[in-house]
Amino acid sequence: MASCSLFHPQTKIKPFNQNHPRLTYRPPTVISCSFSTSNPSSPPPPAAASKNRRAADENIRDEARRQRSTTNNTFSAKYVPFNAGPDSPEFYSLDEIVYRSRSGGLLDVQHDMESLKKFDGAYWRDLFDSRVGKTTWPYGSGVWSKKEWVLPEIDPDDIVSAFEGNSNLFWAERFGKQFLGMNDLWVKHCGISHTGSFKDLGMTVLISQVNRLRKMKRPVVGVGCASTGDTSAALSAYCASAGIPSIVFLPANKISIAQLVQPIANGAFVLSIDTDFDGCMKLIREVTSELPIYLANSLNSLRLEGQKTAAVEILQQFDWEVPDWVIVPGGNLGNIYAFYKGFKMCHELGLVDRMPRLVCAQAANANPLYLYYKSGWKDFKAVKASTTFASAIQIGDPVSIDRAVYALKNCNGIVEEATEEELMDAMAQADSTGMFICPHTGVALTALIKLRNSGVIGPLDRTVVVSTAHGLKFTQSKIDYHSKEIKDMACRFANPPVQVKADFGAVMDVLKKYLGSKAPI
Numbered sequence: 397m398a399s400c401s402l403f404h405p406q407t408k409i410k411p412f413n414q415n416h417p418r419l420t421y422r423p424p425t426v427i428s429c430s431f432s433t434s435n436p437s438s439p440p441p442p443a444a445a446s447k448n449r450r451a452a453d454e455n456i457r458d459e460a461r462r463q464r465s466t467t468n469n470t471f472s473a474k475y476v477p478f479n480a481g482p483d484s485p486e487f488y489s490l491d492e493i494v495y496r497s498r499s500g501g502l503l504d505v506q507h508d509m510e511s512l513k514k515f516d517g518a519y520w521r522d523l524f525d526s527r528v529g530k531t532t533w534p535y536g537s538g539v540w541s542k543k544e545w546v547l548p549e550i551d552p553d554d555i556v557s558a559f560e561g562n563s564n565l566f567w568a569e570r571f572g573k574q575f576l577g578m579n580d581l582w583v584k585h586c587g588i589s590h591t592g593s594f595k596d597l598g599m600t601v602l603i604s605q606v607n608r609l610r611k612m613k614r615p616v617v618g619v620g621c622a623s624t625g626d627t628s629a630a631l632s633a634y635c636a637s638a639g640i641p642s643i644v645f646l647p648a649n650k651i652s653i654a655q656l657v658q659p660i661a662n663g664a665f666v667l668s669i670d671t672d673f674d675g676c677m678k679l680i681r682e683v684t685s686e687l688p689i690y691l692a693n694s695l696n697s698l699r700l701e702g703q704k705t706a707a708v709e710i711l712q713q714f715d716w717e718v719p720d721w722v723i724v725p726g727g728n729l730g731n732i733y734a735f736y737k738g739f740k741m742c743h744e745l746g747l748v749d750r751m752p753r754l755v756c757a758q759a760a761n762a763n764p765l766y767l768y769y770k771s772g773w774k775d776f777k778a779v780k781a782s783t784t785f786a787s788a789i790q791i792g793d794p795v796s797i798d799r800a801v802y803a804l805k806n807c808n809g810i811v812e813e814a815t816e817e818e819l820m821d822a823m824a825q826a827d828s829t830g831m832f833i834c835p836h837t838g839v840a841l842t843a844l845i846k847l848r849n850s851g852v853i854g855p856l857d858r859t860v861v862v863s864t865a866h867g868l869k870f871t872q873s874k875i876d877y878h879s880k881e882i883k884d885m886a887c888r889f890a891n892p893p894v895q896v897k898a899d900f901g902a903v904m905d906v907l908k909k910y911l912g913s914k915a916p917i
């Protein structure tokens with residue numbers, strides 16, 4: 397058998413110089429094109445298609461505007477201090493620019509549940525189901541198909557959407573059977589999305605509200621975030637789509653090249669800062685309190701309104717049956733609360749009859765929530781997060797810690813952790829069954845493996861693992877693993893390519909050896 401050093405050194409991706417002089421901001425060139433619907437050489441549209449078509453000079457926003465005059469919105473939402481009792485007098489309109497309560501605590505978007513409860517669970521189920529798979533503005537989006545539960549008062553004209561959401565709920569048949577003896581294991585592929593992560597779900601909501609605020613002449617010149625790579629990608633894409641300036645603070649040399657190039661390509665103003673994510677987060681909070689830059693991190697509770705729709709979608713995809721477990725990788729800890737909130741609304745409004753149990757999975761190198769959980773919720777301490785292959789969750793001082801604890805306590809939740817070797821092995825195992833997941837999903841799968849092995853999760857439990865980003869954003873980690881180039885890691889599931897001479901006999905030899913190692917079907 398020929399040598400296995402398959403990834404030739406020349407093919408190794410070079411570290412990207414984030415301070416490269418050519419990577420300075422330039423406004424993007426706008427290319428306009430027009431499309432004629434009256435081209436005499438094109439075939440006439442099929443009769444069925446033309447029957448229901450809107451007028452040729454009307455686009456889907458116009459159509460929504462025309463139809464809106466006949467609908468009467470009775471729903472509303474406001475900011476309240478997070479976990480404030482029913483007697484708290486403090487609240488803010490969503491049209492105010494506010495991220496913190498008077499006491500400095502987190503905020504939450506509170507919906508007028510009494511108005512929503514005027515309609516029963518069957519009404520909401522039917523309404524949401526009726527909107528799936530359509531191109532009606534804005535309901536073609538998995539987020540905006542739940543508009544009444546997200547931003548009920550926004551004018552559809554102000555919505556900035558890439559028809560995000562409606563992501564695949566994948567039956568992990570082979571992974572479940574082969575590695576866990578499970579029959580009902582599912583992966584919610586939130587990363588198979590416009591910018592390759594679940595952040596699109598929250599960002600469409602935040603940027604739509606910013607669009608509205610700017611039309612109302614509120615002082616918002618740009619939108620900014622600190623990021624480990626995915627929030628910045630989503631922010632810059634939605635801002636570019638709406639023509640709003642975006643500013644992103646990135647920890648220098650700590651995010652993947654695929655993530656770094658996203659805001660650059662989308663025309664964001666990118667600052668590569670010599671600190672970690674927690675340092676960037678501190679800076680953006682200070683900057684947004686001084687300058688007319690709107691904060692786009694999940695500290696801003698608007699984001700979570702979009703992200704919670706992934707939970708509603710999971711229930712919808714199971715025909716409104718509740719899974720037993722949902723496992724979510726956690727970093728800044730907004731998403732675990734967003735899932736809780738989505739499930740909770742469905743329960744409270746009668747779409748389903750119970751809640752699933754949530755598991756939050758952290759990298760052992762960035763595990764403040766896990767340590768807090770293990771202390772019996774007694775002693776929270778921020779940590780200095782170490783380098784992890786799950787780089788998007790290398791966060792030691794999560795802004796949504798209180799939201800996460802609330803969510804987990806109220807659904808009998810669990811926190812697990814994954815070492816570097818465990819998360820990389822889990823990712824490789826999942827990939828070997830036909831997935832192509834990110835290391836963060838490897839963290840969530842490790843939590844599943846541990847809870848399954850300890851018997852906490854049973855073989856027949858319906859379990860959903862939330863995959864948060866696309867594996868294509870994290871190819872370098874896969875290259876390192878399959879090259880067995882990771883220090884102190886056995887890389888047990890590595891599958892390096894085989895180098896062989898361009899010779900029929902040599903090729904036949906390696907193929908026969910390979911086929912001989914495989915059991916006949």
Ligand SMILES: Cc1ncc(COP(=O)(O)O)c(C=O)c1O
Nearest residue numbers: 726727728729730731788864865
């Ligand atoms: C790919 C990926 N997975 C998981 C997370 C964790 O989400 P959260 O910060 O909401 O806990 C993030 C971001 O933090 C992420 O980018």
Ligand SMILES: N[C@@H](CCOP(=O)(O)O)C(=O)O
Nearest residue numbers: 623624625626627693694728
């Ligand atoms: N993984 C995140 C970290 C920031 O999280 P956020 O949800 O608070 O914006 C990223 O991709 O930046």
